[in-house]
Amino acid sequence: RETVNMEKAIAESNRLKPAFVVICGDLVNKPGDLAQIAEYKRIAAKLDPSIKLYSVSGNHDVENVPTPESLALYKQHFGEDRYTFRSGSIFGIVLNSSLIKDPSLAPQEAAAQDVWLQKVLEVAKKSRAKHIMVFVHHSFFLADPNEPDQYFNINTERRKYYLDLFQKYGVKQIFAGHYHRNAYG
Numbered sequence: 496r497e498t499v500n501m502e503k504a505i506a507e508s509n510r511l512k513p514a515f516v517v518i519c520g521d522l523v524n525k526p527g528d529l530a531q532i533a534e535y536k537r538i539a540a541k542l543d544p545s546i547k548l549y550s551v552s553g554n555h556d557v558e559n560v561p562t563p564e565s566l567a568l569y570k571q572h573f574g575e576d577r578y579t580f581r582s583g584s585i586f587g588i589v590l591n592s593s594l595i596k597d598p599s600l601a602p603q604e605a606a607a608q609d610v611w612l613q614k615v616l617e618v619a620k621k622s623r624a625k626h627i628m629v630f631v632h633h634s635f636f637l638a639d640p641n642e643p644d645q646y647f648n649i650n651t652e653r654r655k656y657y658l659d660l661f662q663k664y665g666v667k668q669i670f671a672g673h674y675h676r677n678a679y680g
Contacts (some may be wrong), residue, residue, distance in 0.1 A: 499522065501538045501581050509543045514582045515548060519672030520553020520592075520632030522573065526565060533574050536571045552576040553632035553672060560597045566604055579615055588626035589614055592631035592671070595653055616664040627666045634671040637678040647674045 508516050523531035550573050557576065558565045569576055576591040591608060592661050598605030619627045634651045636642050642660055644650045649657070661669065 498534060498538065502536070502541070505538055505541045508546060509541075509640035512543065513546060515549060515580070515587075515590075516542065517549045517587070517630050517670065519549060519630055519670055520551045521555040521672060522550055522553065524555055525590065526555060526558050528567050532546045547580070547582070549580060549587065549589060550574070550632065551589050551632055551672070552593060553631050554593050554596070556595050557591065559593070560600050561591070561593045561604070562600045563604060566601060566630075579609060579619070581622075581624070584625035586619040586622055586627045586664075587630060588612070588619065588628065592673075593650065595631070595649055596633045612660070616666075617662065620664050626668065627664060629661065629666055629669045631669065631671050633673045634678065634680075635669060636680050637674060638680045640680070 503518075525531055539548055539550075549588055552573070553570050554575070557569045565575060565664045575596075576589075576594075578589050580587040580589070590612065591604075592606040594601060594608050634647060635654045635658060637648055642648065642653065648654065
C-alpha cells in the first residue's frame with residue numbers, strides 16, 4: 496500500500512511541477528530495513544529532476560528513541576537529518592523531531608541540533624526570506640499549543656521552548672507528518 500501511495504504522490508507531483516516536495520518522515524516502516532530503503536529511493540527517483548525532494552527523518556527512520564547508531568544509519572542512507580534549503584521567498588528548516596520528542600539516548604546529538612537551530616534561525620531572519628518554514632515529523636501540537644501531551648505531539652515543556660523560539664524568529668508555518676491525518680493548529 497505504501498508503494499502505491501508514494502508512486503501516486505510522485506506522479507501527482509510530476510503533474511503539478513512544484514518547486515519542491517517535502518516528505519515529513521517515516522520514509523520506511525521498519526528502521527534500517529535495506530529493502531524498504533531501496534524501495535523509497537526507487538520511487539523517489541521517479542520524481543522529475545527539476546523538482547527538489549527534501550526528506551525528513553521520522554520515528555520509523557531513526558527509532559522512537561533515536562540512538563547515535565540509528566542516526567548514523569539514517570545519514571548513511573538518506574543524508575543529513577537536519578538542514579536548510581532556500582526556494583524563492585522560502586527559507587526551509589528541516590529538523591529531526593525524534594531528537595526533540597525523546598533525546599534520552601542521543602543527548603549530545605539533540606544538544607548539537609539545538610545549537611545549530613539557534614544559529615540557523617539567526618541566518619534565516621537576516622536572509623529576509625518572506626517565509627521561514629520548519630519541517631519536522633512530530634507535530635508540536637495538533638490543535639492547540641496548550642493541549643495535553645500524547646503520542647502524536649511534542650511534550651509540553653519542549654513544545655513551549657520551541658514555539659517560543661519559532662515565534663521570536665518569525666516562523667509562521669510548521670509542517671509535520673507523524674499524525675497520518677490532517678490537523679491544523
